[in-house]
Amino acid sequence: FTTGAAGGLQPAPLTAPAAGNAGPQAPGCGRFEAQLCAMYERVAVAGKPDAEARELLERRSPSAVGDRIKVPTLIVQGQDDSLFPLDQADAMARTIEANGAPVSVDWAAGGHDGGMRESGRVEARVTQWFDRYLKGDEGAGTGPAFRVSRSGGLDSTDGLVKLRGASGDRYPGLTSSPREVPLTGREQTFANPAGGAPPALSSLPGIGGQLASLGAGLALDFPGQNARFESAPLSEELRVTGTPTLTLNVRSTAADGAAVLFGKVYDVGPDGRQQVLPGQLVAPVRVEDAGQGRSVRLRLPAIDHSVQAGHRLRVVVAATDLGYASPAAPASYTVSAQGPLAVPVADGVRTAAAGLPSWVWWLPLGALALAAGLLGVRRTGGGRGAVRAGAAQPEPALADVPLDITGLTKRYAKARDRYAVRDLSFRVEKGQVLGLLGPNGAGKTTTLRMLMGLIAPDAGEVRVFGHPIRPGAPVLSRVGAFVEGAGFLPHLTGRANLELYWQATGRPAEDAHLAEALEIAGLGDALERAVRTYSQGMRQRLAIAQAMLGMPDLLILDEPTNGLDPPQIREMRDVMIRYAAGGRTVIVSSHLLSEVEQSCTHLVVMDRGRLVRAGEVAEITGGGNTLLVAVERPVDGVTVEKVAALEGVASAVAGDGGILVRLDGATPAALIAELVRLDVPVSAVGPHRRLEDAFLTLIGGTA
Template sequence: DAMQKAISANGAPVSVDWIAGGHDGGDNETGRVEGRVGDWFDRYLKEDTGADAGPAFRVTRTGGVDSTDGAALLRGASGDTYPGLRSGGRDIALGGGTKTFRNPAGSSPPAISAVPGVGGGLAQLSSLGVGLSLDFPGQFARFESAPLDTSVRVTGTPTVKVNVTASGDRDAVLFGKVYDVSPDGRQQVLPHQLVAPYRITPDQQGKPVELALPAVDHEFDAGHRLRLVFSATDLGYASPAEPATYTVTADGPLTVPTAPAVRTAAATLPWWTWGLPAAAVVIAAGLLLTARRRTATPAPDPALTDVPLQITGLSKKYAKSVDRYAVRELSFRVEKGQVLGLLGPNGAGKTTTLRMLMGLITPDEGEIRVFGQAIRPGAPVLSRVGAFVEGAGFLPHLSGRANLDLYWQATGRPAEDAHIDEALEIAGLGDALARAVRTYSQGMRQRLAIAQAMLGMPDLLILDEPTNGLDPPQIREMRDVMIRYAAGGRTVIVSSHLLSEVEQSCTHLVVMDRGRLVQAGPVAEITGSGDMILVTTAEEVSEPLAEKVAALPGIGSAVRTDDGRGLLVRLDGATTSRLVSDLVRLDVPVTGVGPHRRLEDAFLTLISGGAA
């Protein structure tokens, strides 16, 4: 709607299509839309005056069934001008007064409007008069009109003024929707399965606020009623995990846009579609059981409130596999201020672990808790997590600063919460922020992506291969960025194949192999153990002397250090004290003896079960 206004104001030809089902609507309209686009290009790019560019406004919806094959039919309307979202408003009085309801702890069970992956199918069924939405008692407020004297075709965005308050001086998070209710009240249909989310801040509460309901194209038949519902939860959205009580008063009528200039080409819904409530209840019950299994969230653990991450018994099987695990019985804990390196060979389960940590996939067993909150897809605590995985997509023609500003605006959070300047100072991009991103080197793009992940200064920052494609100076700069970020008491988890960099930048390590935990602990503890001894000498050690040391009983190998002023000795049965005695006997000018093992040595030893 906003794009139409801007394009039209600029003098360019513009037409608007509202498409049934949206992104989740299936293939009903694919051919028509592609044909419409092709005709438009013929008319305005090829300047073919004979091409039919179509009406200025067209809306389609699914409705009716073809009696020959049972397929859903498309129907809709069109107009010579685009009406906008609020054309021809009609006020419809609502009854209900003031309602009080609750958001349950953990926002579970949630109300059901649409289910990801089948939303288009549900929208088609709703157009056929089959209601599949569920609201749970005590979790919603309902306001209802009297039966309609005549049918009303709603095309656009209904609006209503409400007065909302929330307990505990907190935001009220609500989900608004308008139902079509049958004359007997036994069946309600949610047009296109659409809801609108609202966040009403404390400064907006206690006074009338105008809310826009979802934009729909739906005909309410005579005798039917309009039912306005505000729910505290919805399966398609994250809700606050903390319990809260909301009070809502509908201060004004429900204003519905009727778009009088739009000509309909459709009949009303067939009478028999209102006789399907039993089927709807069965389907909705199945969806409810699935949703509850997928969204049930354990209560927060107060003992872990200050712990950035605790993973317990985490397991994830490969798709369609009975016994093959990507991650199996993984457990570890991360504390504040740590830079944790997640290491493992390809196929160790690192990326699967990170995807579960970010709520992108759900574990089969075990749990992940971030600051005491259990992680589920859309968990509110994920707002405290920043992530950089597989690079970030930037608009190349905009500056680095403009890209970050647009990204933060898209989150819908207040500008002052972004802490952009602080993130940029840590990332160290300097004057480059004013330049177009297309002029950036790979290293600068990586640092801009890190800055984007840092927006809001999340308490837990996850970086997956942040040094990919960087040269040595850029890698050193990235190392400094991670260290500076954690220095403020925040936590960084980094997955990388560059063991030397992990050794220099990380304070702690988690080593995985074949989906299991091999070892976890401080870097110094992991690299300092083992059988590799560093012997330093007062003068350069000759190659023949190194060979004599290697031939000693209980010694596996002995090689000179790069500068020649020492030996790396691998013990194979001998003790450190025995080694020192033998070195003195051979007149080796020893100045120091101590354990030595590079992270690479430790890593190879761990993942090979000690055989390396």
């Protein structure tokens, strides 16, 4: 709603009401009709829609005009989309097909939770569809009646997710060719906590699908807040295409007799630890009149996912989920599974075996030639977002180098001649604590995001231990990162938070090195206390410990001392130094120059996206032409002006402990002689070793 309101929630000008509108716009409604705005505000306060809201929404919904759509329709729906799931595409397809219109359905990779990852293929198909049905070009291909993009794993050369197309000559719907999978699990009672908190985690709204596509999806279910039902290990691979369904018996102690549940199906590995939530999707369901028990058919999220032989299916029915509102009043739900899980397999859908990418196989010959030409350009041009056949292989000579950046460049998306990072190159060795410095807008955060594989560079490359960084690159498991504002569950202890975080990664518990990380973080007995009792400094150290789980060889810390008082900052400094002392490497981005000077061994100074200086801290602070003239007693402004006017002196300013003099041709010996002539009470002259002044000298006026 905020996005749709013009200018966010700024008051809109009062205008004459549009036809059918209830009146002038209210402040904050933007371009929304007053009737819709009032309905939204009423429902947002109540937490659920009333009868009037339901009637209005249904009247404005596409379902209200579905029986009037009789033109050829191509429906493209993202598979990783918790806002518009695949069952919406299914409802459209069934409605329009009933009108006798030609319909094709395309399940594309991506969605609102991570962006459309194959927009080029989708645009090409839409163009073909329009050529056929708007231009009337009888030779234009329209593609199969049903197509779905399937992950082919990670490319071994560049770490990018490979996609393959599967298709069928008819749209199978969501429950085609169901296969029954028996489940075990007794009747279970669990709680909806007061306030609906803490909620289970199925995805991070807006990016959950993107995480899933990179193999980095997270899922977290709290004990006592869900029921679980599990299959035996599968004897053969099972390809799920559609909506698994399961009959449940539900009882609720809520005052209104209702139960709000969230269903999801996991793919669980042979050891039981690694589990994948396909698409990071969850199905919400509200069961009315469940006070005395009620049978309900649970429709789990529609997915296309392959479950390997030896894996199991796990159905979880939870009381809460981060992506949805749930009742605030505490209640308990009792749930039992009635029969097997029905899994659709869509036997008529076949995966393309062609060597070309899946998005070109169905195009007509003319378009196929164009697609092949585009592929040639992308494979050789190496431009932005290119998928290169000859992508860089691991470099054995850099196998022991934690970080090597060469020619790294990133332009601003809407300004092709402006650069966030430009031709940046530097190297970080083992055991170093490297400070990444620069004024606001220097490109530090963009550099760190490219380093962690979150965004792709326009040119240049990042190598970690010789491996090129791409989204999902396996070498990223050797990198730990702390970003300001780590989210902890306040009612749990520090130890429980760390253990749950590590469980969510799916890696074995013995790989966490929990004791070692905690020793470095130095939390002591506070580890067994609830996080809500922690000071800001303790939360920061817990966040550092979380980043150190698994003892990554390269640790990235972005502003780790934010919000800390001086004693806490000193403790954080000790944490970084102790971590690097074991032969590991730390990169820290910070605005506290005095702390960087005391904790870092090396520096990289950036300005306007470029490298200004790189080297050891002592080299950068001790070099140059700036001297500190210590004086026995304070000197007046006239004396400082006389020093500044000396030949070979560029500037002189009074500072802490004396006069800061920047030479421009004069030697230190000549300067001392002139100071004595001016009766300046000199007690010592030496290189000025404060990082702050060296930093300001390096970046000039941009500070």
